[in-house]
Amino acid sequence: MNAGRSAVFLDEMGIGPLWRRRGMPLAEPAAPVAVAAAAAAAAAEAEPVPAPATIAVAEPFAPVVPEAPPADDVAGMDWMRLKSTVAGCVKCGLCNGRTKTVFGVGDEKAKWLFIGEGPGRNEDLSGEPFVGPAGKLLDNMLRAIGLKRGENAYIANIVKCRPTDDTGRDRPPTPEEAAACLPYLQRQIALIQPTVLVALGKTAAVSLLELGHDTPVSSLRGTVHRYAGLPLVVTYHPAYLLRNMADKRKAWADLCLATSAYASA
Ligand code: URA
Numbered sequence: 001m002n003a004g005r006s007a008v009f010l011d012e013m014g015i016g017p018l019w020r021r022r023g024m025p026l027a028e029p030a031a032p033v034a035v036a037a038a039a040a041a042a043a044a045e046a047e048p049v050p051a052p053a054t055i056a057v058a059e060p061f062a063p064v065v066p067e068a069p070p071a072d073d074v075a076g077m078d079w080m081r082l083k084s085t086v087a088g089c090v091k092c093g094l095c096n097g098r099t100k101t102v103f104g105v106g107d108e109k110a111k112w113l114f115i116g117e118g119p120g121r122n123e124d125l126s127g128e129p130f131v132g133p134a135g136k137l138l139d140n141m142l143r144a145i146g147l148k149r150g151e152n153a154y155i156a157n158i159v160k161c162r163p164t165d166d167t168g169r170d171r172p173p174t175p176e177e178a179a180a181c182l183p184y185l186q187r188q189i190a191l192i193q194p195t196v197l198v199a200l201g202k203t204a205a206v207s208l209l210e211l212g213h214d215t216p217v218s219s220l221r222g223t224v225h226r227y228a229g230l231p232l233v234v235t236y237h238p239a240y241l242l243r244n245m246a247d248k249r250k251a252w253a254d255l256c257l258a259t260s261a262y263a264s265a
């Protein structure tokens, strides 16, 4: 990663002053993300589940055996079926409090897959991941490495429904909730076939790497891990970075590591 790109990144991330070479241009502001289009596309793809076929029976009262595969055979689903299944999912208690499921958004052929924790309030209302201030920072991080949501980048979360505590505030998903939802993300990975995964924050990192929830992100940075045979780089969650400006430089180093993992994959 050259000094010019680094300067752009740090500038996008609100860190200055910068040593910028004279004449080195900064990136243009990105166009607003087509939020509605992605949500509409997901909704449009929902299809009715066909009634299970029945077999002819020789005698009355013989059991009827359905021929269709089990409805929760997530590993075999195409995009359309996966989206409609998630939209109606009641596999964990998070279904009770949600307004909308947040499936994920971006280029379904992306080489880069960014994985966050789970929807917050804004995402629960809009149905799209990372739409609040943390999302704006994530978009800046993407732009700094030449990506854009919808263009060679896909953004998903560990859980698709918003976790809240007793007082209605956002909280991380429990390991049980993460485990219940993980097959959907695994299927998204299998369908997208990305080249590199970036775990945004502790929940994504420990859920994918099957580590204890007290594992600090700092101990997972700087190493190219593997998940589902793919390189996985761990960095800080954008919401954390908004509260801890100084660590934005470390996030830049993490994205540089991910870029080199991408290049050598
Ligand atoms: N934080 C996340 O981890 N994911 C979102 O979609 C929004 C905020």
Ligand code: SF4
Pocket (backbone or CB within 6 Å): 086, 089, 090, 091, 092, 093, 094, 095, 101, 159, 160, 161, 177, 180, 181
């Ligand atoms: Fe289903 Fe995941 Fe929502 Fe739980 S969080 S209800 S597993 S979609």
